[in-house]
Amino acid sequence: AQSVSQHNHHVILSEAASLELGCNYSYGGTVNLFWYVQYPGQHLQLLLKYFSGDPLVKGIKGFEAEFIKSKFSFNLRKPSVQWSDTAEYFCAVNVGSGGYQKVTFGTGTKLQVIP
Amino acid sequence: DTAVSQTPKYLVTQMGNDKSIKCEQNLGHDTMYWYKQDSKKFLKIMFSYNNKELIINETVPNRFSPKSPDKAHLNLHINSLELGDSAVYFCASSQEAWGEGRNEQFFGPGTRLTVL
Numbered sequence: 001a002q003s004v005s006q007h008n009h010h011v012i013l014s015e016a017a018s019l020e021l022g023c024n025y026s027y028g029g030t031v032n033l034f035w036y037v038q039y040p041g042q043h044l045q046l047l048l049k050y051f052s053g054d055p056l057v058k059g060i061k062g063f064e065a066e067f068i069k070s071k072f073s074f075n076l077r078k079p080s081v082q083w084s085d086t087a088e089y090f091c092a093v094n095v096g097s098g099g100y101q102k103v104t105f106g107t108g109t110k111l112q113v114i115p
Numbered sequence: 116d117t118a119v120s121q122t123p124k125y126l127v128t129q130m131g132n133d134k135s136i137k138c139e140q141n142l143g144h145d146t147m148y149w150y151k152q153d154s155k156k157f158l159k160i161m162f163s164y165n166n167k168e169l170i171i172n173e174t175v176p177n178r179f180s181p182k183s184p185d186k187a188h189l190n191l192h193i194n195s196l197e198l199g200d201s202a203v204y205f206c207a208s209s210q211e212a213w214g215e216g217r218n219e220q221f222f223g224p225g226t227r228l229t230v231l
Contacts, residue, residue, distance in 0.1 A: 032216045043119075043205065043222040044158075051217050088156055094216035101209075101216045102171055105158040 002027040002093050006106035013081050014114050021076040021109045023065075023091030033074040034092040034103070035065055044090065050074065061085070086113045118142050119223035121206050127229045128196055135192045136226045138206030146170075147189040148207040148220065149181060158205070164189055165211075196230045203227050 007022045025031060035047040048059025055067040065076045074091060091106040119140045128134055140147060148171075149161040163171035167183045178194045189206060206223040 034219070036222075038156075043224045044207075044220075045222070046219045049217075049219060090158060094218075101218070102160060102163070103216075103220060108156045108158070110156070 002031070002095050002104050004091050004093050004104050004106035006089075006091055006109050008109045009107070010110045010112070012112045012114065015083055016080045017113075019076070019078040019081050019085070019111070021089055021091075021111070023074045023076065023106060024072050025074065025091075025093045026072060027093065027095055029095060032094045033065075033067060034094070035059065035063070035074075035076050036090045036092060036105075038088040038090065038108075040087065047076070047089075081111070081113050083113045083115045085111060087111055119206055119208055119221050121204075121223040121226050123226060124224060125227050125229075127231065129231055130196055130198060132196050133192070133194045134196060134228070135190055136204055136206075136228075138189045138191070138223055140187055140206075140208040140221070140223075142208055142210075142221060144208040144221070145186055145211050146209045146218075147183065147186070148209075149189065149191050150205040150207060150222075152203040152205060152225070154202070162189075162191075193228075196228075198230050201228055201230045 003026045033050045036044040037047050038044045050057045050067045058064045088108045090108045094103045121138050146165045148163045152158045161175045162181045164183045166186045180192045183189045203225045205225045207220040209218040209220045
């Protein structure tokens with residue numbers, strides 16, 4: 001079974017600082033990777049996703065993530081954070097097994113951006 | 116136009132009571148899910164339905180009974196509520212249940228359940 005780990009549980013940054021949130025998964029086969037964001041009091045929404053091709057994917061609001069297969073990683077980055085980026089960020093993996101799909105979420109990283 | 120909606124948004128109740136949460140999606144998706152998010156924000160799948168049929172049941176106590184009257188609706192009924200059931204429950208939907216696993220999930224706004 002697949003698993004996802006997010007090492008940073010709580011990150012505090014000042015506005016304009018650069019962000020990198022770690023995500024590692026464990027699964028030996030083909031994976032589909034997602035980052036979701038949950039703003040305070042809101043539902044989860046998709047930031048970006050990776051299936052195949054260019055390992056650097058761009059998402060909404062200036063976020064990007066890089067898939068490094070050899071490291072089983074899919075880290076999320078943003079060059080300059082804003083106060084409005086304060087939220088909980090979830091990495092998720094879904095394996096391409098062809099059977100019934102089940103998304104496994106990481107434990108989330110709380111990002112707090114200080115003005 | 117809300118894609119995935121849930122009611123109620125907040126639910127406060129006493130231990131031992133029975134309660135229901137309703138979910139509806141207007142995206143035309145075949146698959147719907149219930150997730151439980153605990154106080155540490157950990158998100159864990161509980162159930163998945165595809166076109167009204169249960170396909171995933173993740174070791175959830177049988178006090179929790181999902182029901183899908185049609186593929187646009189997935190309700191969650193909880194019997195004999197316990198303190199540990201306090202959490203935020205999210206409904207979600209995706210286009211299909213199987214295949215390559217590339218489908219994004221669309222989440223509802225969540226129902227914050229507090230059991231006293």
